[in-house]
Amino acid sequence: MTADFRHFYQKSWAERVAIVAEQTQLSAAEQALFKKYYLPQHHDIIENYLTDYPLPMGLAVNFVIDGQAHIVPMVTEEPSVIAAASNGAKIVKRAGGFRTTLKRREMIGQIVLEQLPDPQQTAALIESHAVRLLEVADAAHPSLKKRGGGARKLRTRILGAGYLSVDLFVDVQAAMGANMLNSMLEAVAKSIGVLTKTAPLMSILSNYATASLVKAECDIPVGLLQAGRYSGQLVAQKIAAASQVAQLDPYRATTHNKGIMNGIDAVAVATGNDWRALESGAHAYAVQAGQYRGMSCWTTDGQTLYGSLELPLPVGIVGGSIKINELAQLNQRLLGITSARDLERIMVATGLAQNLAAVRALVTTGIQQGHMHLQLKSLALAAGATPEEVPRLLQQLEQAPHQDLATTQRLIATLRRTGSTKKEETDD
Numbered sequence: 001m002t003a004d005f006r007h008f009y010q011k012s013w014a015e016r017v018a019i020v021a022e023q024t025q026l027s028a029a030e031q032a033l034f035k036k037y038y039l040p041q042h043h044d045i046i047e048n049y050l051t052d053y054p055l056p057m058g059l060a061v062n063f064v065i066d067g068q069a070h071i072v073p074m075v076t077e078e079p080s081v082i083a084a085a086s087n088g089a090k091i092v093k094r095a096g097g098f099r100t101t102l103k104r105r106e107m108i109g110q111i112v113l114e115q116l117p118d119p120q121q122t123a124a125l126i127e128s129h130a131v132r133l134l135e136v137a138d139a140a141h142p143s144l145k146k147r148g149g150g151a152r153k154l155r156t157r158i159l160g161a162g163y164l165s166v167d168l169f170v171d172v173q174a175a176m177g178a179n180m181l182n183s184m185l186e187a188v189a190k191s192i193g194v195l196t197k198t199a200p201l202m203s204i205l206s207n208y209a210t211a212s213l214v215k216a217e218c219d220i221p222v223g224l225l226q227a228g229r230y231s232g233q234l235v236a237q238k239i240a241a242a243s244q245v246a247q248l249d250p251y252r253a254t255t256h257n258k259g260i261m262n263g264i265d266a267v268a269v270a271t272g273n274d275w276r277a278l279e280s281g282a283h284a285y286a287v288q289a290g291q292y293r294g295m296s297c298w299t300t301d302g303q304t305l306y307g308s309l310e311l312p313l314p315v316g317i318v319g320g321s322i323k324i325n326e327l328a329q330l331n332q333r334l335l336g337i338t339s340a341r342d343l344e345r346i347m348v349a350t351g352l353a354q355n356l357a358a359v360r361a362l363v364t365t366g367i368q369q370g371h372m373h374l375q376l377k378s379l380a381l382a383a384g385a386t387p388e389e390v391p392r393l394l395q396q397l398e399q400a401p402h403q404d405l406a407t408t409q410r411l412i413a414t415l416r417r418t419g420s421t422k423k424e425e426t427d428d
């Protein structure tokens with residue numbers, strides 16, 4: 001790289017493409033990709049914008065949540081995620097659907113004070129001015145109060161080593177609220193600075209959104225879980241056992257939780273929400289009593305499988321880039337939602353459906369049968385197959401002793417040479 005990237009952000013789009021093309025020796029065809037996915041309005045969303053990056057969007061079906069039927073748009077690059085969510089949702093639908101509970105929806109922000117000789121005294125001083133400080137918070141973003149939201153509570157926590165966290169709880173209404181809350185926190189921090197005669201270290205929302213918890217539950221008669229040669233009762237026992245392992249072992253819990261986030265992240269992206277915020281909050285919440293554990297819990301009494309998942313899911317239906325993302329808007333219509341609370345309920349149910357399908361597959365056929373069957377399409381495309389060649393290749397790949405790139409490339413070569421993959425079949 002020899003180019004000077006100073007003020008790169010002030011260059012026009014064509015200038016940026018020319019610089020990148022020269023620096024990395026891009027062909028005309030490669031540069032054309034930037035144009036293919038370019039959306040002018042996205043210059044205003046991120047910095048140094050070059051192009052869009054397409055991800056597939058599909059629909060998970062069969063969801064019944066609190067008595068309402070839903071289709072769930074999901075954006076994901078991973079095969080079998082949407083099939084699995086639909087599969088889990090179908091089982092729960094037959095059992096009457098998911099129930100959800102959402103008690104409150106507030107975001108928490110922190111103002112951290114440092115080097116305090118007597119944190120307890122500072123905490124008491126701040127708490128004695130709580131009413132005034134809540135007014136300062138509301139004045140920093142008055143439209144929120146007009147909408148029925150606003151600052152609700154102030155709490156102090158002594159962190160040790162001379163640090164004190166002042167936590168502000170805010171009802172952010174239909175938004176995720178990070179920016180609104182940050183503005184409020186910075187205003188309150190100034191007042192606290194004057195009050196305590198110390199300059200706060202920092203002010204920022206916390207993604208550990210414990211005041212935005214939502215829970216999904218389901219009760220499944222074991223007969224609905226039967227899979228191949230496994231009775232429903234046995235499948236229920238094995239799912240409960242897998243759930244227990246995820247409570248005991250962080251190695252398993254991490255994968256168990258990845259399966260849950262397969263669903264939640266895909267809905268977060270489809271609705272224009274900040275999936276990094278959800279990921280960090282969800283994993284932090286999975287650390288109970290000092291150990292990282294499975295986020296969901298499955299138990300059985302031999303007749304019914306009981307499932308539950310509780311997570312902090314601070315999402316919005318306005319704010320951030322949601323209003324300027326046409327597909328995020330359209331997806332709210334597909335979901336049939338008009339509030340952030342509705343979106344939280346659907347997301348937590350999607351996580352539980354996803355988890356049910358994955359764990360049921362793990363304890364019966366194994367994950368590869370269903371997952372690899374769908375993954376093979378990606379493998380065929382990655383090996384260079386045309387969409388027209390994929391169906392014939394899949395038939396052959398299903399039979400092949402090794403479902404890998406080299407085998408797939410050999411099958412494609414044979415198909416193109418002979419019009420059939422038969423020869424490769426005998427070669428292998």
Ligand SMILES: CC(C)(COP(=O)([O-])OP(=O)([O-])OC[C@H]1O[C@@H](n2cnc3c(N)ncnc32)[C@H](O)[C@@H]1OP(=O)([O-])[O-])[C@@H](O)C(=O)NCCC(=O)NCCSC(=O)C[C@@](C)(O)CC(=O)[O-]
Pocket residue numbers: 061062078079080081082083084085086087088090255256257258259260262354357358359361362367369370371374
């Ligand atoms: C893949 C299935 C669903 C097949 O399962 P199956 O038994 O062949 O499905 P089925 O024929 O009984 O169909 C049941 C329903 O599943 C859906 N379904 C079924 N097939 C499709 C398809 N092709 N496309 C779209 N939807 C599909 C569809 O809704 C269908 O209902 P129907 O439409 O027939 O009324 C099943 O094996 C499964 O759920 N597997 C789990 C796959 C999974 O979790 N994938 C995620 C990637 S692996 C991972 O990242 C997470 C993990 C596994 O590590 C987490 C963990 O360890 O806990």
Ligand SMILES: NC(=O)C1=CN([C@@H]2O[C@H](COP(=O)(O)OP(=O)(O)OC[C@H]3O[C@@H](n4cnc5c(N)ncnc54)[C@H](OP(=O)(O)O)[C@@H]3O)[C@@H](O)[C@H]2O)C=CC1
Pocket residue numbers: 143144147172173174175176177178179180181182205207274277316318319320321
């Ligand atoms: N740690 C983190 O997670 C951080 C995340 N972020 C980012 O912050 C963004 C989210 O912040 P957020 O404050 O939600 O977004 P915005 O800054 O966009 O604020 C919300 C906007 O929605 C408008 N609005 C319209 N109707 C409503 C309603 N009914 N309820 C509430 N607001 C309404 C508000 O209008 P009005 O102005 O009239 O009130 C405001 O303009 C995300 O992009 C996230 O990635 C930023 C910093 C840190």
